[in-house]
Amino acid sequence: MNEEESLKTIEQESFRETREDGFNETNFGIMLLLLFNAIYEKPGYPSIFDVWFNLIVCIFGMLCVIFLFQFYKVFRNKYVYPRIGYVKLREYEPPKVTFGVIAVVILMIATAITLIYIISIGVVATDLVYRWGPAFFGLIMLVASFYLKDKTGQNRYYLFGALMTITGVAVAFAEFISTDMVSVIYFDGWGIALFVLGIVKFVLFIRKYPIIGTPEVANSEQ
Amino acid sequence: MNNEDVGKPVELDKTIHEPARLQIMTQLYVVEEADFLFLMRKTGLTWGNLSSHMSKLEAAGFIEVKKEFLDKKPHTILKMTAVGRSAFEDYRLELKKVFEGLPE
Numbered sequence: 001m002n003e004e005e006s007l008k009t010i011e012q013e014s015f016r017e018t019r020e021d022g023f024n025e026t027n028f029g030i031m032l033l034l035l036f037n038a039i040y041e042k043p044g045y046p047s048i049f050d051v052w053f054n055l056i057v058c059i060f061g062m063l064c065v066i067f068l069f070q071f072y073k074v075f076r077n078k079y080v081y082p083r084i085g086y087v088k089l090r091e092y093e094p095p096k097v098t099f100g101v102i103a104v105v106i107l108m109i110a111t112a113i114t115l116i117y118i119i120s121i122g123v124v125a126t127d128l129v130y131r132w133g134p135a136f137f138g139l140i141m142l143v144a145s146f147y148l149k150d151k152t153g154q155n156r157y158y159l160f161g162a163l164m165t166i167t168g169v170a171v172a173f174a175e176f177i178s179t180d181m182v183s184v185i186y187f188d189g190w191g192i193a194l195f196v197l198g199i200v201k202f203v204l205f206i207r208k209y210p211i212i213g214t215p216e217v218a219n220s221e222q
Numbered sequence: 223m224n225n226e227d228v229g230k231p232v233e234l235d236k237t238i239h240e241p242a243r244l245q246i247m248t249q250l251y252v253v254e255e256a257d258f259l260f261l262m263r264k265t266g267l268t269w270g271n272l273s274s275h276m277s278k279l280e281a282a283g284f285i286e287v288k289k290e291f292l293d294k295k296p297h298t299i300l301k302m303t304a305v306g307r308s309a310f311e312d313y314r315l316e317l318k319k320v321f322e323g324l325p326e
């Protein structure tokens with residue numbers, strides 16, 4: 001291992017530790033449970049939630065996003081920093097705005113608008129979108145897993161991305177699941193799984209790292 | 223090592239070259255900032271040791287020490303300065319020169 005790789009490994013270790021408290025998993029699980037149930041409300045189809053509930057959930061979800069950073073700060077001050085210490089990871093400069101970057105952004109916006117238009121005029125059946133939405137989301141998560149693998153150095157993130165994609169494709173092909181339930185089963189299933197995983201990780205984190213009293217704290221309490 | 227460099231004394235920064243300080247500098251190089259507890263865990267140094275090395279690095283202008291209160295408890299945050307970052311990069315280059323050309 002050369003020294004460049006060693007520095008990368010030290011950076012990855014620090015990144016891993018910031019994720020050990022399970023907050024990211026719990027939060028992502030809640031987001032999937034709350035937001036997607038609201039977004040995927042489809043008139044004319046039976047839903048496990050009624051419209052009012054979805055509205056409340058949607059507002060709550062938005063408030064969650066708005067106050068997330070504040071909550072996370074309080075949470076980490078109380079439960080994380082006294083155990084593993086505080087570390088702020090390096091923020092790399094965003095890519096410079098070049099013609100290429102602008103072209104990619106314009107292309108992405110144009111693709112999104114075209115897709116929404118095609119779906120809205122009925123060229124692509126809405127049912128098809130509902131059935132294959134989870135698989136598409138799984139693919140996005142697969143791309144995210146490459147980023148997480150690079151940042152943490154842990155191959156398990158490939159498994160996470162692959163599982164989200166495979167389950168997305170599996171529910172799309174499962175004929176016995178009605179179209180309106182495909183997304184509900186996928187997002188609720190993953191939401192619950194990630195929420196539970198986050199809680200388990202947090203419990204393990206608390207047990208693994210007891211609160212460490214440093215002399216600077218002890219001196220201040222005298 | 224280039225032919226021109228042969229015979230030239232290697233100039234390793236002695237402030238960084240000390241093992242404990244090198245550990246602190248390495249940890250701070252890969253992050254934006256970190257507190258005392260995090261560095262204690264990562265380097266395996268005691269509070270007293272870390273505190274003394276921190277003072278030396280701060281005196282050299284390699285790190286910046288921020289003291290604040292977190293839940294009414296003192297909280298010390300360390301951050302590598304631009305001078306420290308450049309000194310660490312120079313140190314890496316110098317060290318590389320020392321081992322360059324050695325058989326594997």
